[in-house]
Amino acid sequence: MSIENTSAPQIDFNTPAQLRMRKFRALKDKLASGGIAFGGISVIVAIVLIFFYLLYEVMPLFQSAHVEPWQKNDQAVENYAVPGTGKTLYLSMEEQAEIGVRVSDQGEVVFFNTLNGSVIKAEQINVPANVSITTLSTISDPLRQFAIGFSNGDALVIQHDYSSSYPDGNRVITPSLVYPLGKEPIHIGDKPLKLLGISHGEENWNLIGGDETGLTQVKISVEENIMTGEVDISSESEALPNFNIKAHKLLLLPDRRWLMIADKSKLAVVDLKAEDGAQTTQVIEATKGSITDFQMLLGGNAVLIADDLGKISQWFLVRDEATDWKLTKIREFTGGTHPIVNLSIEHRRKGFASLDTQGTLRLFNTTAQRNALTETIVDGMADRLSYAPRSNAMLVEKNGQLSLWAIHNEHPDVSWSALWDKVWYEGYEKPEYIWQSSAANNDFEPKYSLVPLAFGTLKAAFYAMLLGTPLAICGAIYTAYFMVPALRRKVKPFIELMEALPTVILGFLAGLWLAPFMEDKLAGIFVILLVVPIAIVTFGFLWAQVPDRIRFLIPEGWDALLLVPVVILATLFSLFVSDGIESLLFGGDMRLWMSNELDIPFDQRNALVVGIAMGFAVIPTIFSITEDAIFAVPKHLSYGSLALGATPWQTLTRVVLPTASPGIFSALMIGMGRAVGETMIVLMATGNTPIMDMNIFEGMRTLAANIAVEMPESEVGSTHYRILFLAAFVLFMFTFVVNTLAELVRQRLRKKYGSL
Known part of the structure; x- marks a missing residue:
């Protein structure tokens, strides 16, 4: 009997349909690759553009001042003879620097055109x-x-x-x-x-x-x-x-x-x-030399003393510990080595100009302790110096001649020391970090220290992470490693849905409901921290003693749901006994007791409120990324560990968590970035007080909240406006540096545990 050999069926992979499919697939791959590349490059370009735009707005703060002869029709205004007769006793200008006024020792008051010296009006004093x-x-x-x-x-x-x-x-x-x-x-x-x-x-x-x-x-x-x-x-x-x-x-x-x-x-x-x-x-x-000029600074709280040694010092009254006032030397400015002959005070800023015997003009700002300009404008000693009200012009008199100079000095009150060091402001007993950008009077000394804002940003992020990190990571560990799949499919989306809740709603609830509620039930909040963990442990112990026939009525892995009513009941019990505990231990008012007995100030909108509200906001982010990282650990690693005799807890701590550590670290950094950049919650729940105190019962002001509050009210192009952009730039750089370091750490962890 013979067996007929039949050949295997042949498959043609080069049919027109297959060729079209491969071409279409290749086209889709190219489009996908190009789209992903374009998207990634666009993100990088957008970040770079944001960086350079912020830098563009910030750079004018640090530009040097310059002075030049006043220009009219692109021609420098020439010097002209002093209008009127006699010796000049007083020289000034009006708001627009178009009209000058001169008072002589003959009692003559002359109003003149500052461009050419022509007399507009002359009056004789009686x-x-x-x-x-x-x-x-x-x-x-x-x-x-x-x-x-x-x-x-x-x-x-x-x-x-x-x-x-x-x-x-x-x-x-x-x-x-x-x-x-x-x-x-x-x-x-x-x-x-x-x-x-x-x-x-x-x-x-x-x-x-x-x-x-x-x-x-x-x-x-x-x-x-x-x-x-x-x-x-x-x-x-x-x-x-x-x-x-x-x-x-x-x-x-x-x-x-x-x-x-x-x-x-x-x-x-x-x-x-x-x-x-x-x-x-x-x-x-006041000086080791001789006083050559003695002027009052804007506001009338400080005086300036110039001497023949080329030094200028600022003094103001400071109250000492005995409540006595003492005139104190605050800071000193070096005006060269030649005697100072003239001081002219700015009308609207804490600045002044000095002129020495060699005709060298120097522009200073007292708050920033900054010399913005040093330039020789006349040959030899001038007779008089006068600032325009807007500090954009200056009249200089020498040997019967007047010259008009244009001053370009937009931001003299900004320096590294004013932004980041302690500054001794007028009316304060010592140097301090202060942010206060506006006031009701024109004599106000702006205080632009970014330190309280940076401190407040880190304080808010610290308390938010302190609350959110353990809850999010522990929840993610249980959900990814211990929870049954059916329950996980319900819990994980529910927690991730929390991230969609607008932060303005969280801030609104935190500021208007949570803050007064916590103030009223402050003792109960601390009782919750003690009672809830005890209740959970106690319930777990009691549940383990329940007969198996009852415990097994709950499907395996679903018994964790029994803790939900336990936590709710423990919380309600803690709040119920709050008033009794306050009456028994704290005289009926725990807040007042802390203020009087422990000297701990309490503000209704404080870091504790922010920590709870912002912790609620960052928990979904940290939880979701951490849970994915733990769940993505290859199952053969945990199965192998268990097969070798390790307990589930040993497998978790020595195999699963190290392998998932890069993802967990990324989750923490992203959560911290969210906390650092959060605006609405801290804006509505902190009280926005720019103070530096780690006290959890006091508020703060963050960089982001400060920008949101003050940017709408700042004048475009002003020093305040550009410093707000500087705050945004600081926040941008902080996030960039932290994320860069986090990525380096994550790559090292990935390399270390990637071989498992």
């Missing part, structure tokens, strides 16, 4: 016959007020004012003189006024004048009848005691309490409101 002007004292540059002292002991207070009109659509600025205390001079003493200091509030004025042999104080009260408009001026005078100092110049601070008297090298501080009458509180050696 100087009595046979009387000469002996001194001029600047009261306030921002208020445009000054006072003139006469040889007969009288003084006249003057204010130069400006009004704008628009005839035919063209702006016209009209200057005028105003006399706040009337055109009649005020009598201070019988001796010539070689020294004069004036300060005032809304209705009260203090005038102090005299010479080095004695001073007299005149207090003036101005009352206006709101019905008739009549002004009633009353005054009283008193002779001040001898302060044993040869006075060269006086400064009376705006509070009308403190009088500063400068002689050749010393400075005396007089408390005019001391209980035992006017008295010298201290006499200090």
Whole structure:
């Protein structure tokens, strides 16, 4: 019998249909590869563009100042003769730096065009016959007020004012003189006024004048009848005691309490409101050289002293431990080695300009302790220096000639020390880290320290991770390694769904419900931390003692659901006994007890509230990534470990977790990035107080929340605006560095445990 050999069927892989399928598949692979590559490159490009845009907005903060002759029609404005006659006693400009005002020792007030010196208006001060002007004292540059002292002991207070009109659509600025205390001079003493200091509030004025042999104080009260408009001026005078100092110049601070008297090298501080009458509180050696200029900084809280050694120092009153005020030297600026002859104070910032005998101009900012410019603008010593109100122009007088200079110094109050070091601000007892970007008055000293914001960012992230990390990782371990698949398929999506909850809702609930609830049940919160773990362990022990026929009624792996009512009941019990525990142990108010007995301040919106709310927000992220990493560990590794006699717990800790450690570490870093960049929760639940305290019961302000709060109110292009971009840049770089280091660690862990 023969067997017929039949050949195996032949399959043709090159049919037209197969060829079309392979071409279509290759096309899809190329499109997928190209799309993925394009998406990845787009993300990188977007991140790089964000980086450079932030850098673009931040860089102007650190640009150096520069000065140049004022330009008109692309031509430098030439020097011109000083308008008017006599010696200049006062030189200033109006807001637009278009009109200057000059007061001479002949009593002539001249308003002139700052571009060419042409006289716009001239007025003669009412100087009595046979009387000469002996001194001029600047009261306030921002208020445009000054006072003139006469040889007969009288003084006249003057204010130069400006009004704008628009005839035919063209702006016209009209200057005028105003006399706040009337055109009649005020009598201070019988001796010539070689020294004069004036300060005032809304209705009260203090005038102090005299010479080095004695001073007299005149207090003036101005009352206006709101019905008739009549002004009633009353005054009283008193002779001040001898302060044993040869006075060269006086400064009376705006509070009308403190009088500063400068002689050749010393400075005396007089408390005019001391209980035992006017008295010298201290006499200090202000400089080792000779005082050449003595000016009050914007706000009237600090004074500047320039000397012939080229140094400028800032001083202000500081309250010591004995509650006494002491004039303290805060910082010193080096203005070269040549004597300083002129100081000019900025009208709206804590800055000033100095000019030495060699004609070198230097621009300083006191808060930033920064020298923004050093440049020689005239040859030799100038006679007078005057800032424009907007600090964008400067008038310099030398040998009867005036020159107008353009100043480009947009952000002088920013420096590394102002941003990251402790700064001694006016009114503070010591250097501190402070963020306070705005205030109600124009004399405000901006405080741009980023340290409290960076601290608050890390504090919020720390407490959020402290709460969220153990819950998320432990939950992920149980879900991926111990939970039965049927239950896992229900639990995992439910937890991941929590991530879709908008953070603004979490912040809203945390700020308006959770914060007052925790304040009311503070003792119960701590009881929960004790009772819930004890209840879980106790229930587990009791459940193990239950007969098998009852325990086996619950399907294997589903018994964990029995803990849900246990946790709920334990929590409700803890809150129920909260009031009783507070009454028994803390006198009925745990918050007040902590404040009084432990000196721990308590704010309703604090880090504990933020930790719970932000922990709730980061738990889904950490849980999901960690659970996937543990579940993805090859089963043959755990089966092999169990087969060799290891317990499930040993297998978990020595095989599964090390293998999944790169993924777990990535989950932690992503969760931390989420916590660091969180905005709405910390914005609504922290109180937004930029303080530096690790106290869990006090709030904070984070970088992200600060940007969200203050960016809408900041002026575009201002220092505040650009510092907010700097805060965003710091946040960006922090996230970038942390993620880069995390990736390096993750790769090392992956390499170490990848061979398992």
